[in-house]
Amino acid sequence: MSDPAVVLDDLRTESEELDRIVADLGEERWAAATPAPGWDIAHQISHLAWTDEVALLAVTDAGAFAKHVEKALTEPDAFVDRAAEAGAGQPPAELLTRWREGRERLEQALRAAPPGSRFPWYGPPMSATSMATARLMETWAHGQDIADALGVVREPSTRLRHIAHIGVRARDYAYFVRGLEPPQGQFRVELTGPGGELWTYGPDDAPQKVTGPALDFCLLVTQRAHRDDLAVRAEGADADAWLDIAQAFAGPAGQGRTPKGA
Numbered sequence: 012m013s014d015p016a017v018v019l020d021d022l023r024t025e026s027e028e029l030d031r032i033v034a035d036l037g038e039e040r041w042a043a044a045t046p047a048p049g050w051d052i053a054h055q056i057s058h059l060a061w062t063d064e065v066a067l068l069a070v071t072d073a074g075a076f077a078k079h080v081e082k083a084l085t086e087p088d089a090f091v092d093r094a095a096e097a098g099a100g101q102p103p104a105e106l107l108t109r110w111r112e113g114r115e116r117l118e119q120a121l122r123a124a125p126p127g128s129r130f131p132w133y134g135p136p137m138s139a140t141s142m143a144t145a146r147l148m149e150t151w152a153h154g155q156d157i158a159d160a161l162g163v164v165r166e167p168s169t170r171l172r173h174i175a176h177i178g179v180r181a182r183d184y185a186y187f188v189r190g191l192e193p194p195q196g197q198f199r200v201e202l203t204g205p206g207g208e209l210w211t212y213g214p215d216d217a218p219q220k221v222t223g224p225a226l227d228f229c230l231l232v233t234q235r236a237h238r239d240d241l242a243v244r245a246e247g248a249d250a251d252a253w254l255d256i257a258q259a260f261a262g263p264a265g266q267g268r269t270p271k272g273a
Contacts, residue, residue, distance in 0.1 A: 015139040019118055021170045022147040026114055029154040032163055041103045045156040046268060052160055053106060055153045057098025060110035062149060066142060067117045069130045076131050087263060134184060134261035148174045148259055152233035167205040167226045175202055175225050178232030178259040179212045185256045188264050194249035202228050219247025232259040234267040
């Protein structure tokens with residue numbers, strides 16, 4: 012996954028798919044509650060638009076992004092919600108235009124970035140490929156919240172592979188953000204893709220393993236479903252503990268979702 016153009020093409024497709032879901036919604040539907048507490052559909056699109064803008068800042072002006080991070084650290088538990096709330100108050104047509112134009116600017120900036128470039132972020136610095144992968148993950152995850160709110164069932168695609176990749180790579184981050192020590196050694200992760208293909212990560216002979224459908228693993232690491240409702244399984248105590256805290260996104264540990272029927 013070293014070619015940013017491949018991920019950027021998939022990011023565009025993912026964004027366009029979500030765009031089609033929300034483009035023709037009546038104004039009242041933008042106020043529909045999503046599974047994220049306190050967030051309606053407008054909050055979700057506002058968040059995507061804002062995060063694209065912040066990512067563009069990181070790509071084009073590292074100094075300005077550093078000042079943004081300093082400000083964010085003064086309210087680490089609230090700055091994301093505040094930004095979503097501010098944008099959610101825009102008329103839907105304006106918010107849609109803002110999101111569309113912002114994601115286009117970010118895409119062009121990432122395509123134009125010199126090979127080997129790295130950009131600051133809330134976690135470790137990112138390459139153009141990693142930044143695009145993170146944006147795809149966020150677009151898919153917040154799109155899932157919107158789909159759930161509207162009762163829309165989205166067909167899983169091979170684009171999930173990017174999300175699964177970042178979910179595996181972010182294993183140790185899930186421990187660090189909670190002040191925990193990551194386990195020694197890698198896990199083996201074996202996921203079944205949408206077409207029945209096997210996606211594998213980690214050494215063949217790793218003593219601990221995670222297996223399951225790629226869709227379920229992506230729902231788990233983006234915290235869009237509780238592990239009790241998913242067919243992701245662990246072999247080994249450390250791998251099992253990881254599934255309770257896994258997160259593919261930067262920032263504080265998320266609250267996750269409660270089990271269905273709880």
